[in-house]
Amino acid sequence: MSMGFNTIAGAINQAIAEEMRRDETVVLIGEDVASGIFGVTAGLIEEFGKERICDTPISENAIVGCAVGAAMTGMRPIVEIMFQDFLTCCMDPIVNQAAKMNYMSGGAFSVPMVVRSPGGAGIAAGPQHSQTFASWFMGVPGLKVVSPSTPADAKGLLKSAIRDNNPVIFLENKLLYFEGGELPDGPNITIPLGQADVKREGTDVTVVAVSGMVPRAVRIADELSDEGISIEVIDPRTLYPLDTKTILASVSKTGRLVTAEEGVLTCGLGAEIAALVSEQACDCLDGPIVRVGTPHVSYAYNQAMEWATIPDEQDILVAVKKAMGCE
Amino acid sequence: MSMGFNTIAGAINQAIAEEMRRDETVVLIGEDVASGIFGVTAGLIEEFGKERICDTPISENAIVGCAVGAAMTGMRPIVEIMFQDFLTCCMDPIVNQAAKMNYMSGGAFSVPMVVRSPGGAGIAAGPQHSQTFASWFMGVPGLKVVSPSTPADAKGLLKSAIRDNNPVIFLENKLLYFEGGELPDGPNITIPLGQADVKREGTDVTVVAVSGMVPRAVRIADELSDEGISIEVIDPRTLYPLDTKTILASVSKTGRLVTAEEGVLTCGLGAEIAALVSEQACDCLDGPIVRVGTPHVSYAYNQAMEWATIPDEQDILVAVKKAMGCE
Amino acid sequence: MKQDFKLTKKKLLGKVPALKLLKRMLLIRRLEETLGKLFADSEVKGFVHLSIGQEAVPVGICANLGDDDYITSTHRGHGHLIGKGGDPKRTMAELFGKIEGYCKGRGGSMHVADFELGVLGANGIVGAGTLLAVGSGFSAKYLKNDRVTACFFGDGASNQGMFHEAANLAAVWRLPVIFVCENNGWAEFSPQSSHQAIKNVADRAAAYGMPGVTIDGDDIEAVHAAAADVVDWVRDGRGPVLLECMTHRWQGHYAGDPQPYRDQDELAAVTQHCPIERFKKMLIKRKTINSDEFEAVATEVELEINEAVEFGRQGTDPDPRDFMSYIYAN
Amino acid sequence: MKQDFKLTKKKLLGKVPALKLLKRMLLIRRLEETLGKLFADSEVKGFVHLSIGQEAVPVGICANLGDDDYITSTHRGHGHLIGKGGDPKRTMAELFGKIEGYCKGRGGSMHVADFELGVLGANGIVGAGTLLAVGSGFSAKYLKNDRVTACFFGDGASNQGMFHEAANLAAVWRLPVIFVCENNGWAEFSPQSSHQAIKNVADRAAAYGMPGVTIDGDDIEAVHAAAADVVDWVRDGRGPVLLECMTHRWQGHYAGDPQPYRDQDELAAVTQHCPIERFKKMLIKRKTINSDEFEAVATEVELEINEAVEFGRQGTDPDPRDFMSYIYAN
């Protein structure tokens, strides 16, 4: 397999283009997707035209609802919701329609669609343009939830999401869009949903990190390895279904667990993983499970304050030390 | 303090009436609240008229949004969303407006309002009329979340919620509406938000149960006390801010924890409590933390299947045994 | 251009098509009367919304649709399903919560759906069906398969933001969607005057640049004729149309609703509008059919519904522990 | 009854009120030009949406409102705030993220709000402001305090379900709300023709049973006069009105947007509609003012804005660790 190099934005663009070439029932629907906010979908209009790259009115419910109806009748739509914050405007078609359709109809209608949406703080966009809502969707039976942290993962997972017969919520991160990385070539390279990736092997502490927290966790792992502390960084990549096996195996090995997400901690991913481990692997634990994430607050416009809120390397470091009992 | 006897539905009705008598900026807004779905608000129209008991079109966004704007300009609206399932239709005014207004405006505008909504399965209402979304709102900074299990709690907490200067999501349970209980008289009896209640003292296992799971947990506590197992049942009553002190104190005493909620387990209340305890009281734990709740599924119309899905006494019993290590 | 839509004259129907319409309406009527009883007897559970009195709308509309065409529906969806040709047996089985039911007992009354007939499901969320209709309209246009979608919704639903977004999007994209408003003057316990400051929901069409017309929805021939015009227009690629059918809700909002909020005289008068009675009388007067022919159909229907009830009642209960299946598609 | 709303003739304004309007428009213009530069220089961050070219709408409307009246706003909200009498200093301080700012640095451009002036906040969610307007309309009617609410929203926002629900509810409840559509022909990078199949957003008023009119939103006297009529009507308790103001967006959707999607000729022509230039020329031609008087105002504005920038720049940074405050009210 040959390797290229690209950003996550580029990887997503490629995944969409390749799947559109492969399957003509794949279309992209959203507000100004032809222009491409953050440049992610830019240029697709040239190859696929406006029948398949569909700009819409500002009508999030109709955008997602249209995708649900189209998916029920033979299409595989990809929807873009410009900011995760606007998912508040289309929760019904996601939660009560897409997620439940297969179940409610006793399997008569499946809903193969993807909702892509960028989240995360760090660009002074203020309280209504910086949120991350992964855990809401994790708690909705019928949905799958994906959140990649590298170009290769983004591409491979998005392709799987498009091919999946269920609604997949695909959560991107604005700040990660332009981080580069290796990207395998070839239109058929996919990554199965539901498989975690061990981004760094280690033996002392397991750090389960997601999205923007992954590179931060890896940097801390590097830093601490100089101190002789060996950290295993696991990126679940798919948040639902969660690869509990990989996580439990790692914790059995290390006996210590830190979780790291950008979203608000309350009832978040870290809570779910902590509950999982404290139910199923409590015997292996040698210390407290420590969660890193946004405390119970909003993100301020003021950038110093915003950055003081966003969880960072320092927070992971402190958490690792705490998990090791050296507070 | 003299005592009456009433149902939760009756207690809520009383709380609304008393607060409306006390403060004329309190109004009730929702679909068919004058008639009163489940009878909860029935009769209020006679005393308060349609200026204060306001039937609306089927426009959940406008209902909640109207309350937010009214709260910003001197009112204390109570909103009813007929089923928690329909909260999907008004997430934006709750999450991006009500919850963030005080923060976004640097304290200029507060939003004293209550969103009441019944949830829960058990009446063959099918996948779109049976859900419980407590954990979504727990994860939204700026909101308070309340979920009572007795008439006295419902009344005292709703009165506090109405008087609170923040948006409060007040989650009721359809099946509990008609369970009776003692109800103290007197228009000024309130229960502060953020205080758990120990429904049953015990020494062997802590069961943190909420809403419809509280009476079930209490019944299991009774049953097991015959076997010599002493269970402490804690009802947090307010889910955010959570009374972590009471929970941690109980777990320190018992060393064992079971959580019981009706909602889907993934990223739920139980996850949050498990994470809390495994971070802050892991030394005290003598066994796994076991969560009881709805597995990752929807509720079927078929009632046998629906009831097989809803967590019940038997599930709590099994969980207690598991937490005690006797599987 | 878009505004030059006009209804043509009502066509008088011959015996065969007339009896077909009568039969469909009777099927809905008897099915729902039976459901009302089964609900009262606690054999059927949950929320059951009856469309008794409103049968002409789905029957008149769907008579102009092929099996390939789509419909989206509401919480009051039995009539739409049966109107589209749905099977009373599988409907009943669903209402009994059985495996043989349309949703294998998972959905119940508010979710009956038929993949083969393009019935995209009844819906428990008021207004959500309009969103799905945009989707089936989109796929039909994109796949060029010539299918149209009839989207049923109520006067109450027309106040939902979802309806607004759906209508606007269908209009900008000129999708083959017919927005069929069943205006029965009520949204639960609220009369239309309390939920909107307009008389005709069709007046909303202009807000989207689509044609809008209002007809007597209890006159099956009027509905049938208007639907023919609208289906032609829409299938022609001329964009969506809003067709408002004025009709009457005879029963409570849900089975078991005692309707204390309703004026008793108004309520007593609704049966005057009976679409079945009116059509039958007219056909007999016109000598298109005779009353024996009507009775024969009525008897057929009676039998079919009785059979359906037995089919439903005798159906297989799903294994309660099987609650994991169908949450995810393979 | 509700439909008999009519605009009266435009009144010619005398010197004092005319200069006042000019000054407010200039304040907005200079403030935003300055913001554009500060953004380019990275002194101001985040998303900044400029309303340059659209100043006549908020200024003309708000000139008819008292300090007690309410407005709701959009993501493009500086003009509304300043139009209502907002303080350029506190605005600038907010854009610099300082404690002295309208939101103490927490909100930024998209959230500026002024309790004293009834400015219920700019809003980052397109359409959400219309919901809040129903709320302030409700409280005004309930508390009988005679306040009206002007609700600003864009052509793009009129496709949001929230707008539909808000307009319908305001109409059924006859709330004192003016729905002011700033139709600048664009929603981000999408021209109006691609997001709705109608030309005039005012055509949507009929869908709610409220009056709707369209005026030249770049003609401040026209806006001012129409607003006077509308405010009277609404304050009279006759229910909401939709007032559509046709205007032009000179700049990109946000500061820094290079607008590759825009026809360069169209873009070059927008300045012809300059509400400030047009008004100034007219006033001088009519001899209401002379050019010295205009220059004097322009200089005052220049000074005020320079002062505001310095005020903002010199403001106090909030302590970054203080991020817990204001999440909850006491």
Ligand SMILES: Cc1ncc(C[n+]2csc(CCOP(=O)(O)OP(=O)(O)O)c2C)c(N)n1
């Ligand atoms: C989003 C949502 N809000 C409220 C309800 C409760 N509800 C069910 S039916 C109904 C009235 C619907 O009125 P209309 O659209 O006129 O249809 P009809 O019942 O008259 O057929 C309401 C309010 C719901 N199911 N979904």
Ligand SMILES: Cc1ncc(C[n+]2csc(CCOP(=O)(O)OP(=O)(O)O)c2C)c(N)n1
């Ligand atoms: C719910 C929501 N969807 C999308 C956006 C992104 N967005 C911000 S402004 C805008 C265009 C608004 O157009 P219009 O209402 O005409 O106002 P204008 O920008 O022209 O002033 C969009 C799509 C948003 N902020 N909120």
Ligand SMILES: [Mg+2]
């Ligand atoms: Mg109706």
Ligand SMILES: [Mg+2]
């Ligand atoms: Mg615009």
